[in-house]
Amino acid sequence: MEEEQLKMIMEQLRMSASGSGSHTSSNRTVSKASEAFDKATLVDAHNLMMRQAAEMQQMNLYRLQPAIVEADEASVGLAGLASIRIEELKLGVHHRGRVLYGTLCVDAFKVTGVISLLEDDRGKAVRLLVYNAAVSSSSAQAVRRLFPKDRAVAVKEPYLKRCVDGSIAVRVDNPANIVTAPAAPAPAAGTTHAGFDALRAEGNKRFASQDWLGAIELYSKCIDAATNSLHSSSSSSVKQDASKASVTTYSNRAEAWLRLHKFEKALADANKALELGLDSAPSLLKSFHRKARALCSLQQHKQSCECLEVALQQFPGQEEIRDSLDKCRIHMRQSEYGEYQSVNFLLDDSNKPASIPNYSDYVGAVEIRMADQSMRGRGLFATKDVQMGSLLLVSNAVAETQADRKTVYLHMDFTSRRINTGAQEDIVTKLVDRAMGSPKFLKQLNTLKGSSSASCSLEVPSMELFKPNSVSPFLTTAEELQDESAQIDIVRIREIVKYNAFGKSGTISDSAGAKFGEELADRSCGLWMLPSFINHSCIPNASMIFLGSVMFVHAAHDIRAGEEVTLPYFDALVPYKQRETLCSNWGFFCLCRRCEFERSLCTPLRPIANPFSALHKKARKEFSARFAGQLSNSSHSPECAEFHKLAVKLENTLRSLGNLAPTEKQWIQASFAAAYLAGSKPFGLAMSSDSAGTRLPQLQTLLNSMHATVPGHMMTFQVAAALTQPAVRGIGSDCSSNLAQQLALEVCTSTFGKHNPDALRALLQSYSNKKLHLGGY
Numbered sequence: 001m002e003e004e005q006l007k008m009i010m011e012q013l014r015m016s017a018s019g020s021g022s023h024t025s026s027n028r029t030v031s032k033a034s035e036a037f038d039k040a041t042l043v044d045a046h047n048l049m050m051r052q053a054a055e056m057q058q059m060n061l062y063r064l065q066p067a068i069v070e071a072d073e074a075s076v077g078l079a080g081l082a083s084i085r086i087e088e089l090k091l092g093v094h095h096r097g098r099v100l101y102g103t104l105c106v107d108a109f110k111v112t113g114v115i116s117l118l119e120d121d122r123g124k125a126v127r128l129l130v131y132n133a134a135v136s137s138s139s140a141q142a143v144r145r146l147f148p149k150d151r152a153v154a155v156k157e158p159y160l161k162r163c164v165d166g167s168i169a170v171r172v173d174n175p176a177n178i179v180t181a182p183a184a185p186a187p188a189a190g191t192t193h194a195g196f197d198a199l200r201a202e203g204n205k206r207f208a209s210q211d212w213l214g215a216i217e218l219y220s221k222c223i224d225a226a227t228n229s230l231h232s233s234s235s236s237s238v239k240q241d242a243s244k245a246s247v248t249t250y251s252n253r254a255e256a257w258l259r260l261h262k263f264e265k266a267l268a269d270a271n272k273a274l275e276l277g278l279d280s281a282p283s284l285l286k287s288f289h290r291k292a293r294a295l296c297s298l299q300q301h302k303q304s305c306e307c308l309e310v311a312l313q314q315f316p317g318q319e320e321i322r323d324s325l326d327k328c329r330i331h332m333r334q335s336e337y338g339e340y341q342s343v344n345f346l347l348d349d350s351n352k353p354a355s356i357p358n359y360s361d362y363v364g365a366v367e368i369r370m371a372d373q374s375m376r377g378r379g380l381f382a383t384k385d386v387q388m389g390s391l392l393l394v395s396n397a398v399a400e401t402q403a404d405r406k407t408v409y410l411h412m413d414f415t416s417r418r419i420n421t422g423a424q425e426d427i428v429t430k431l432v433d434r435a436m437g438s439p440k441f442l443k444q445l446n447t448l449k450g451s452s453s454a455s456c457s458l459e460v461p462s463m464e465l466f467k468p469n470s471v472s473p474f475l476t477t478a479e480e481l482q483d484e485s486a487q488i489d490i491v492r493i494r495e496i497v498k499y500n501a502f503g504k505s506g507t508i509s510d511s512a513g514a515k516f517g518e519e520l521a522d523r524s525c526g527l528w529m530l531p532s533f534i535n536h537s538c539i540p541n542a543s544m545i546f547l548g549s550v551m552f553v554h555a556a557h558d559i560r561a562g563e564e565v566t567l568p569y570f571d572a573l574v575p576y577k578q579r580e581t582l583c584s585n586w587g588f589f590c591l592c593r594r595c596e597f598e599r600s601l602c603t604p605l606r607p608i609a610n611p612f613s614a615l616h617k618k619a620r621k622e623f624s625a626r627f628a629g630q631l632s633n634s635s636h637s638p639e640c641a642e643f644h645k646l647a648v649k650l651e652n653t654l655r656s657l658g659n660l661a662p663t664e665k666q667w668i669q670a671s672f673a674a675a676y677l678a679g680s681k682p683f684g685l686a687m688s689s690d691s692a693g694t695r696l697p698q699l700q701t702l703l704n705s706m707h708a709t710v711p712g713h714m715m716t717f718q719v720a721a722a723l724t725q726p727a728v729r730g731i732g733s734d735c736s737s738n739l740a741q742q743l744a745l746e747v748c749t750s751t752f753g754k755h756n757p758d759a760l761r762a763l764l765q766s767y768s769n770k771k772l773h774l775g776g777y
């Protein structure tokens, strides 16, 4: 990416995001409110901006996914807000307790935020800037559907700001602060059979062109018209037509909601279609399927199975339902008993991201409790003794971004006048979108740490909220759905992302933490609900792997009942100072035994730690290159000699430190593992002792240290996999011993969970052959 180009684009966007570009000729500096709210002038400016935005998009240099957060933005309920007119709005004021009603009088478009124009009942207009609305920037259609022309809207607690060019606009950072009125009722033509069919057919056309919102709008009109006819017509044939039309259309709308990942709405529509139940078999079948899919996506696998069992009773010969039921039962076993056949996928030669199966959530023998050290807040604890490799939980990402190299996520902070980039911005938008219409999801989300304030005051939420198949008492009530967005607080959501989201590709720069929005490298990032309660340790007892966007957490060592489950938040196979910085990015200071010990050795280790930290990335790279099948290649990077020297120096320092406990020595060796590896015989320099005769630890000894310190680390697994390779065994290390082979299997169990020895060996072999491509540290 050309930095200059990016800077230029950001600047253009910054201008247009502030209202309109100062380069737009038709924009004048306006000072008087009466001029500022003149509809004709504003429509002209709007149309010009829209054309310019389209031109910019045609340049198609980058796909920009911007999001902006500025003020404190908790959304309140509509009830009790007093209305305010456009001319009464005051500049720079957040009109608390007020609501602005109006009609969207132009086609909306999106640059950094959605831009539209709101007209009130006095014919005055004001530009509307809506940020963080989850509409794909590439789809002008989706923007128009979300903010349709001629639609009545209410803007809660409007905030009027002056833009850089002098124009003024109502700025909305939290999309939950805009309530769009339902579409106008269906025209009279819809009250005949042909009319219903026409509306539904038009909806189906929109559906076929993947305009889900457009389809939903037409389906809704069809349902309204059918319902009106049912109530108002005296003709029994019209009533029958109306009832048939609404059953099919509810079912179709359920599918459109499914496509939009609005599972609660999909479930409500599928339920309605089944309740009315007068439909012909194909539509009824589809409704069962749609209900089952919605329940499955809501992690209600038991209910999903029940739904399909009822369907099978009604349609005994239906193979499709039988197939779905079989699949659903697999999910049921996953979610209830943790029975996953993930190893099959891991060992499948053709394993590709696109073929990753759907996995259900699972909650094993863990619960949330207050952590022992109160400043750690809540943590996840084992409820019984668990063995190494036991599955603790499986969690689907609730929001994830897998950005490619062409996608740039922008964060424009107008308060600090900074523009940052980071995939976390996209997560915020996705979470807001998901929270709209899902009170249960919002409830779950709001249990996560979302501020820097005292961790000890955090509440311990009920585990029922996170367990798959648990419905009651978190059913969505009609009341909750009425003002579904009332609780969405975008500032809090942004903070939640800051404290809980992380990258999964396993490099230091990919981890999110408090580096929110600042790293161009933050391209992959996600949020997992229950795993967000797991605290960090530099000597963790759990490990995580990702299959697609699903996180599997295993016990990486035996864990006793009542013990806290911990994970490394970052690559913890690095020396103390690096870990300290990474912890501080997450907003805490680590008090684990390893950190306390290494802190006490900062002075003697400094001559090694400083040069190592500068070269650490190179060491990792060298190791990875050597590991990736080039072991026979005798060439190595010039730094290898440097790593070797550092490793020798470290061994001598450890010796001079006298009586270190074996665990303490292992911690230090693990911190500098990359230096040992890149400077060692099999992976780097072809020698294992220096001229003075200092011997470096054997590979197996080093592996033991890494495994004892950060089990489940990908580099640890790679070393274990290498131990099983003849190329490494042949170098005269102690790798061929049974003990070494046993250790390799143990490391594999820590990383991938319990499997039979043959499967573990196959995994080690498969990794050696580079067939596995997984996230994790």
Ligand SMILES: C[S@@+](CC[C@H](N)C(=O)[O-])C[C@H]1O[C@@H](n2cnc3c(N)ncnc32)[C@H](O)[C@@H]1O
Residues within 6 Å of the ligand: 375, 376, 377, 378, 379, 448, 449, 455, 458, 499, 500, 531, 532, 533, 534, 535, 536, 537, 586, 587, 588, 589, 590, 591
């Ligand atoms: C993903 S959350 C973990 C759950 C959190 N403890 C809670 O109560 O919600 C990350 C936050 O937990 C706290 N934390 C995690 N590990 C910690 C540790 N080892 N020491 C102190 N605080 C820690 C920090 O405040 C961090 O920002």
